[in-house]
Amino acid sequence: MFQRLRESKSARGTLLALPTTAWLFVLLIIPLILTLIVSFGQRSPDGNVIYTFTLNNYIRLFGYSTDCPVGQASCFEPLYLNILWRSLSLAFNTTWVVVIMAYPLAYFIARAHPKKRSLYLFMVLIPLWTNFVIRVYAWMMLLRKEGAINAIIGWLMHLLNIPFVPFEMLYTPGAVLVGMVYEFLPFMILPIYTSLEKIDNSLYEAAADLGANSLKTFLRVTLPLSMPGMVAGTILVFIPVMGTFIVSDILGGRQVILVGNLIQRQFLDARDPTFGSAVSLILMVMTLIVTYFYTRKFGFGEEIVSA
Amino acid sequence: MYKNRIFILLQFFVIAILMLAACSGDGDVVATVVTADTEVSRLTSTGYTCPEPEFPTTVTSTELNLFVWTEYIPAEMIECFELVYGVKVNRSEYSSNEEMYDRLSAGGSNYDLTQPTDYVIARMTRQDLLQEFDHAKLPALKNFDPRYLDFEFDPGNKYSIPYLAGTDAIVVNTGAVENIPQSWADLWKREYAGRMVFPDDSRSVIGLTLLTLGYDVNTTDPLQLAEAREKLYELVPNIRLFDSDSPQTALLAGAVDLGMMWTGEAYLARQANSDIQYIFPTEGVILWQDNWSMLKDAPHPDAAYAWLNYINQPNIFWMVLRDFPYINPNTAAFNFARNNQTKVVGVNGKETTLATLYVAYMASPITSISSAVIKNGHRIVDVGESTRLYDDVWEAVKNR
Numbered sequence: 001m002f003q004r005l006r007e008s009k010s011a012r013g014t015l016l017a018l019p020t021t022a023w024l025f026v027l028l029i030i031p032l033i034l035t036l037i038v039s040f041g042q043r044s045p046d047g048n049v050i051y052t053f054t055l056n057n058y059i060r061l062f063g064y065s066t067d068c069p070v071g072q073a074s075c076f077e078p079l080y081l082n083i084l085w086r087s088l089s090l091a092f093n094t095t096w097v098v099v100i101m102a103y104p105l106a107y108f109i110a111r112a113h114p115k116k117r118s119l120y121l122f123m124v125l126i127p128l129w130t131n132f133v134i135r136v137y138a139w140m141m142l143l144r145k146e147g148a149i150n151a152i153i154g155w156l157m158h159l160l161n162i163p164f165v166p167f168e169m170l171y172t173p174g175a176v177l178v179g180m181v182y183e184f185l186p187f188m189i190l191p192i193y194t195s196l197e198k199i200d201n202s203l204y205e206a207a208a209d210l211g212a213n214s215l216k217t218f219l220r221v222t223l224p225l226s227m228p229g230m231v232a233g234t235i236l237v238f239i240p241v242m243g244t245f246i247v248s249d250i251l252g253g254r255q256v257i258l259v260g261n262l263i264q265r266q267f268l269d270a271r272d273p274t275f276g277s278a279v280s281l282i283l284m285v286m287t288l289i290v291t292y293f294y295t296r297k298f299g300f301g302e303e304i305v306s307a
Numbered sequence: 308m309y310k311n312r313i314f315i316l317l318q319f320f321v322i323a324i325l326m327l328a329a330c331s332g333d334g335d336v337v338a339t340v341v342t343a344d345t346e347v348s349r350l351t352s353t354g355y356t357c358p359e360p361e362f363p364t365t366v367t368s369t370e371l372n373l374f375v376w377t378e379y380i381p382a383e384m385i386e387c388f389e390l391v392y393g394v395k396v397n398r399s400e401y402s403s404n405e406e407m408y409d410r411l412s413a414g415g416s417n418y419d420l421t422q423p424t425d426y427v428i429a430r431m432t433r434q435d436l437l438q439e440f441d442h443a444k445l446p447a448l449k450n451f452d453p454r455y456l457d458f459e460f461d462p463g464n465k466y467s468i469p470y471l472a473g474t475d476a477i478v479v480n481t482g483a484v485e486n487i488p489q490s491w492a493d494l495w496k497r498e499y500a501g502r503m504v505f506p507d508d509s510r511s512v513i514g515l516t517l518l519t520l521g522y523d524v525n526t527t528d529p530l531q532l533a534e535a536r537e538k539l540y541e542l543v544p545n546i547r548l549f550d551s552d553s554p555q556t557a558l559l560a561g562a563v564d565l566g567m568m569w570t571g572e573a574y575l576a577r578q579a580n581s582d583i584q585y586i587f588p589t590e591g592v593i594l595w596q597d598n599w600s601m602l603k604d605a606p607h608p609d610a611a612y613a614w615l616n617y618i619n620q621p622n623i624f625w626m627v628l629r630d631f632p633y634i635n636p637n638t639a640a641f642n643f644a645r646n647n648q649t650k651v652v653g654v655n656g657k658e659t660t661l662a663t664l665y666v667a668y669m670a671s672p673i674t675s676i677s678s679a680v681i682k683n684g685h686r687i688v689d690v691g692e693s694t695r696l697y698d699d700v701w702e703a704v705k706n707r
Contacts, residue, residue: 045692046430048412079706146561168501170562171548253548253557254507257706265705268405269509270698 039277047271057278080262080279084286087259090173091241094180098237099230101181102188106229107222109189110196121193124186132183136250139179143169143251171253179247184240188233195229196222231298239287259283349390353652357387360613361620362446366392368607371614373398374407374418376597377552379471381626384618391617394610402552403508411436411602419605420614425460425596426510428467429689437466438601444612447619454681455596455636459688467598468615471633473570474676474684475511475593482582483564490589492519494565495538499545504557504566507549509701510687511593513539515567518590524685527693536700543707558583569595574632574673585673587680594684596636628664629654632674641665 039057042050063078109120127135142148150166157164169175199222207217245260254261259279266276349357371388373380377400385396399418401407404427410416412434423431431437442448448456448468455469477488484502488494494503494515505512514524516535526532547563550556555576557563568576573585601611617623621643628635628644629651635641644665653659669675690697 043695045694046434047408048434079703083706144560144562254550254705255546255548262706265702268403268409269507270702271405271409271694272698 035277035280038274039281041274041277043272043274047273049273057275058282060275061278061282083257083259083262084282086257087242088286088290090177090180090258091238093177094184094241095234095238097177097181098185098188099234102185102192102233103226103230106189106192106196109193110199117197121190124189128186133246133250135183136179136247139175139182139251140170143175143178145170170251171255173252173256175251176248176256176258179251180241180244183244183247184237187236187240188230191232191236192226192229195226199225227298231295234294235291239291242283242287349387351383351386351390353383355383355387355651357390358620358622360391360617362616364444364609364613364616366394366609366613368394368610370395370397371420371607371610372418373614374411374416374421375400376422377402379422379597379631381630384623384626387623388614388617392610392613394607394613396614416602417604417606418602419607419611420599420601422470422597423467423600425458425598426687426689428460428598428600429691430694431600432461432466433691436603438603438605438608439465440468440601441612445615447616450619450621450624450637450639452636452638458596459686461598467600468619469636470597470599471627471631472594472596472636473633474587474680475506475515475567475569475595476573477565477586477588478558478568478573478576478583479565479586480558480580480583482580483561487584487586488565488588489586490519491515492590493588494545494567495519495542496545499565501545501547502564503545504548504550504554504563504568505546506551506554506567506569507705508551509697511567513697513700514593514685514687515588515590516542518685524593525688525690527690527696529696532696532700536703539700539704540707543704549705555579570673571631571633574671577671577673587676587683591683591685592680594681594686625661625664628668629659632668632671634674634676635668 037051038049040053040055042052042054042056044050061080063076063081105124109117109124112120140147144150145166145168147170149169154164154166203221203225204217207221212220243260245258245264248256248258248261263276263279263283266272266279270276351357371394373396375398380398385398388394389396401410404424407421407423408427408431411418411421411431428437442464445468448464451469455472456464461467477491477494479487481487484499486493486496486498488496488499510524513532513535516539517524517526517531520531520534520538522528522531522535546566548554548557553572554563554566554568555572558566558568558576559579568585573583577583577585599615601608605611619637619639621637621639624635624637624640625644627633627637628640644661647661647665649661650658651661651664653664
């Protein structure tokens with residue numbers, strides 16, 4: 001029997017994939033099904049789930065409240081749609097800022113002397129040694145009214161004799177954007193670097209031979225060949241930003257509410273797991289749609305595997 | 308290219324191993340010193356001699372599992388209990404009642420004792436999470452001021468005994484604010500726009516709004532709550548930050564100038580900056596109390612009773628006066644500390660006496676509050692079915 005198993009390629013493949021499949025089934029598929037079931041439920045006053053079938057949670061998410069102020073039959077309040085929109089645009093903004101910041105750096109590292117490259121990459125990775133939350137707290141110290149950034153600008157202004165009122169930077173949407181960009185920058189640098197590094201030097205020589213200037217070489221050789229890295233990086237940045245809640249909690253002062261915060265609040269403070277499940281599923285569907293159209297246009301980005 | 312990656316990985320490993328080696332080396336040395344020390348005496352790490360239990364009980368359990376608020380139990384209290392009873396105390400922490408309730412209602416938690424705030428106890432008993440106390444096994448109950456027993460949230464203290472109490476009131480940095488607010492209603496003034504901090508707590512913030520409208524903090528009338536919601540929308544532009552973990556940080560850093568705070572937090576803020584004042588608003592403060600409750604499926608009830616009796620004896624409970632400046636319901640601990648010249652190590656590491664701690668507590672208007680303030684205060688109770696209405700108001704306000 002073992003002999004046959006060893007010979008049959010497909011059986012071997014199945015066996016090898018079995019642990020992963022089981023893992024995915026237990027920790028992904030079953031929880032997803034549970035989430036789906038709970039999202040159609042109703043909450044009890046104490047926050048337990050009553051299993052029924054109601055679409056109320058989804059209706060509420062799309063702004064139609066079931067209990068309106070007296071005298072109105074139905075009322076529309078785009079409370080949660082605004083939150084979804086805010087998260088989507090923040091994820092979009094974070095991604096393009098990260099691309100603009102990561103590309104030159106990745107380019108610099110890829111074109112550096114091979115001996116220096118590992119040192120530079122090492123430096124990109126160093127911040128990841130420290131816990132995520134602690135690094136966000138560090139930004140709090142930098143951004144606050146009496147923080148380092150205001151202190152330095154204030155000192156410079158003082159030297160130039162210009163009156164200076166410290167900027168209010170902490171607890172604003174801008175602070176959340178800064179935190180997100182900082183947090184996810186390495187995840188863009190690495191895949192772009194990998195695809196840039198793979199470009200054969202002879203391609204540049206060929207471009208030069210054929211009379212292309214440096215701008216043309218960049219546009220027609222470097223940029224197209226580094227696209228897979230950018231696509232992979234975009235996926236690695238966009239999706240986590242949509243779901244992160246720590247950054248907005250700390251740097252937004254719990255005033256900048258994103259989808260992640262909304263979901264987290266439902267399971268803790270608001271004690272409404274049914275609504276939380278509905279929002280989680282909508283977030284997943286939204287992310288899937290965006291990723292689907294994006295990858296159909298640009299491909300999946302093979303660098304995601306090597307990154 | 309692959310060589311590079313392997314090189315990076317190697318660097319990671321080498322440094323990680325070096326750091327680990329350094330840490331574990333230190334740890335070993337410290338551990339041996341401590342055990343050698345404790346074999347001979349019952350001294351804590353600051354040199355306090357742990358007293359004998361006033362009400363000794365036999366404990367067969369070797370462990371006690373506590374599920375408690377973050378930073379809310381003196382380390383020496385645990386040390387002494389472990390030394391005297393030979394029971395290992397395992398402590399898990401939470402930072403909101405909701406977090407605690409959520410974890411416990413999921414079941415299979417294995418905890419013995421937890422510290423619910425007043426209004427949560429009713430919800431926990433309704434969900435059958437708590438175990439009734441046998442008062443015959445709790446002789447330390449006699450140490451408490453009767454004013455902190457037998458509340459509406461748990462008549463006869465069947466499911467809870469007091470730990471520490473406190474208030475929610477207005478905190479203000481008088482160095483930065485010109486017109487000091489005297490009432491909750493004053494917080495709506497436009498001059499405070501973007502300058503306030505509030506706890507991320509639905510019941511207390513909605514509660515103070517109800518008070519400004521002249522309603523009860525525990526109203527279940529949907530119309531009154533709808534009115535409170537509209538009123539809260541007007542407060543939002545004044546709020547810079549919601550923080551239930553450490554609101555004093557933003558206040559001391561100058562990010563906010565006033566807001567709502569609780570006893571212990573305000574006390575610490577005032578210690579760091581004497582310009583900070585704690586003001587009891589004219590509509591009345593919000594009163595609360597944290598308690599000890601035993602869980603239904605507590606695996607070590609004998610150790611739990613021993614713990615509750617031991618920590619509430621006066622020569623242990625004084626530690627709370629030093630470490631956690633809240634309102635102290637344990638009268639016996641007060642009487643023990645008054646005029647007691649025993650030298651102990653203070654919170655800043657300097658030597659002090661119990662009498663000094665007592666005087667500091669009594670002198671502070673934040674901890675030592677008059678009975679008029681208590682009489683004028685409001686207590687949040689569980690509203691059962693109407694909890695949903697409060698949650699909805701809070702969601703609407705927070706997400707706006």
